[in-house]
Amino acid sequence: MSIGNSPEDERPFEDVSEEARPSVGRALREARIAAKMTVDDVSTATRVRIAIVHAIEQDDFTPCGGDVYARGHIKTLARAVRLDPAPLLAQYDADHGGRPAPTPAAPLFEAERIRPERRGPNWTAAMVAAIVAVIGFVGFTVVKGGGSGSGTDEVAEGTTPTAGRTASPSAGSKKPAAPKPDPTESAIAAAPQDKVTVRVSAADGRSWVAAKDHNGRLLFDGLLKQGESKTFQDSSKINLVLGDAGAVQLYVNGKKIDDNFQPGAVERLTYTKGDPQIG
Template sequence: MSIGSSLAEARRAAGLTVGQLSARTRIREALIHAIERDDFSLCGGDFYARGHVRNISKVIGLDPEAMVHSYDELHGGVPLPVRAASVFQAEKPIKIRESRSPNWTTAMAVALGIIVIFGVVKMMGGTDETPTADVRPGAPSASSKGAADAARKAASLSAAKQGDLIVLQAKATRSSWLDVKDAVGHKIFSGTLEEGKTSVWQAKRGMRVSFSDGGAVSLQLNGKDIGAPGPSGEAVSRSYGNPTP
């Protein structure tokens, strides 16, 4: 029995019309009719077809993974999951120089040294006028200001460079198929994220992610919680950062 026939028979056995199944899965009725005729051309590709087969199977009481496996066997097999480390190598770690406060002890020591030198010169018959150093408590010397400004500038440049890095964390509230690519289309991950599992991916400038079930995962982008990428049971595709068109 074909995949479409199996889905149609299970739907009727569950006492559901196509309209009722559409309401529960949020899949268009026309698309369900096509799938039950083994016509997957309207799905938009194997990735979305797997997602629809999985969601329909859950509602009508079939084993979702078994049905997806049957689909893969009839359509050339599923690509093996790719580890992020095999396609993405981060650049050398960016060392951010910490901005240090001016060294007031050194500034005071230099000023006192100047006063002592001119005092000795006066005692040895130098000029009657004793130059005084302008030392104000809490005021940094010119050299200390320069060092602090340079440190702040270096930290800003490093932070800007680090801002190109996109870090995406996905936690599965139920098992879901994901396909993750970097900004230029290199595959970072493709496979099933099991219920309760968490994965973290990172890429320069941005990444694109396709989800077979938009409500099955919870996301964090660069440490900020951004919630689910889409409605429950709906296959969606999202971009994060600035991926190349």
């Protein structure tokens, strides 16, 4: 007879060993072996580096660079070895303090989400502004004497026949301005030459996206739903991480990037000024 202990205290402990519930890394490793795949095979299929695959299978998520990156790698590796990623992600969250909250977008992109309150048009103010603009343009044309080329471009949507006839008498006093090139079909193609402009569009599904500037400042960290897009701009370099690269379409400095990313693949990309190039 034991002293000070009830019979309930002498019951055997419940088995909560690793064999009862494998860790995330062990579950991925066993599934890979069962699928008859090597670490090199998994790395080739997912584009996740071999060193990171080895570390994750040992439950070492430090090389991933953070919980958000770790969750993306777990999801990608699970799909490659034919495992449902949801239970593994839930187990990872439980072991690491819960799912990380999305980081709010940088102030540069607040304008994309904030829209001014829609109000009815003020027709009186619009008419007054239009009359003032026409009078000012006519006066400017008469004083300058023949600014026909540039004046037409500036008021292409708001000019009137009267303004055109007023400028014609002095049209021969100066050489006509060189014709400007036709506007490009894509607005992003007009990106400034001295900066790098990257547009990420979730065309084929949703994807987690993170973007940093050349100083490492986080510009965006969150989920893009299908149909949504984000544009990032920096003076020299944009660093991207795509959680599901196969679901997005990239436009860099006005040019579409056709890299045929695989669905579910995690991609780390760097773009700089000039023609698109992957860093």
